[in-house]
Amino acid sequence: DTQMTQSPASLSASVGDRVTITCQASHDIRNSLNWYQQKPGKAPKLLIYDAYNLERGVPSRFSGSGSGTDFSLTISSLQPEDSATYFCQQYGNPLPITFGQGTRLEIK
Amino acid sequence: EVQLLESGGGLVQPGGSLRLSCTASGLTLNTYVMSWVRQAPGKGLEWVSGMSSYGGRTYYADSVKGRFTISRDNSKNTLYLQMNSLRAEDTGVYYCAKGWVGFDWYFDLWGRGTPVTVSS
Numbered sequence: 001d002t003q004m005t006q007s008p009a010s011l012s013a014s015v016g017d018r019v020t021i022t023c024q025a026s027h028d029i030r031n032s033l034n035w036y037q038q039k040p041g042k043a044p045k046l047l048i049y050d051a052y053n054l055e056r057g058v059p060s061r062f063s064g065s066g067s068g069t070d071f072s073l074t075i076s077s078l079q080p081e082d083s084a085t086y087f088c089q090q091y092g093n094p095l096p097i098t099f100g101q102g103t104r105l106e107i108k
Numbered sequence: 109e110v111q112l113l114e115s116g117g118g119l120v121q122p123g124g125s126l127r128l129s130c131t132a133s134g135l136t137l138n139t140y141v142m143s144w145v146r147q148a149p150g151k152g153l154e155w156v157s158g159m160s161s162y163g164g165r166t167y168y169a170d171s172v173k174g175r176f177t178i179s180r181d182n183s184k185n186t187l188y189l190q191m192n193s194l195r196a197e198d199t200g201v202y203y204c205a206k207g208w209v210g211f212d213w214y215f216d217l218w219g220r221g222t223p224v225t226v227s228s
Binding site: 032038044045050087096101 | 143145152153154155158167168169170203211212213214215216218219220221
């Protein structure tokens, strides 16, 4: 199975900051990597699919990059509503699907 | 409105069974890959099981293989998760999630989740 190592586990940043979260896969997953945002008591929301594609309706301050084993999610200018937990998810072939451990993002 | 609605969660004793349902409206379930994802209290997301579009090939996490069964009723546009031999570590909120077609397992639509508690 492909394991995902996500970092940092938590971070605190100010409005307007640039923030980057990383995920490392234990095997080459090409670009089969997605990013989600989850707020307390809510279902996850898809932000980025296939490493760098922005999901419809997601603000352009979110971006994804990487391929193979190393990936990142960047928020270019942090907004108060971005306070949430972020998860990466891989779906390399063959399955199973695995998620990163999550990054809790707090706005100072 | 396109949505997924889970039901069937509840309190069950260790060793017991539950069947979760996920009913879709505004979309045809068998067109897409579908999955169940769970979240233990205060923890991260764990993929549990998935089903491919059309052909209905099934996939399971090692933690539930042999105990859980995913299925679909196309006439009811409903996805199911039969959970047997439940353990305390199966406790959590269970989400139904819609992917895309082929092997595109990115989930762009989620239900609100149904809580499962395994306790004596």
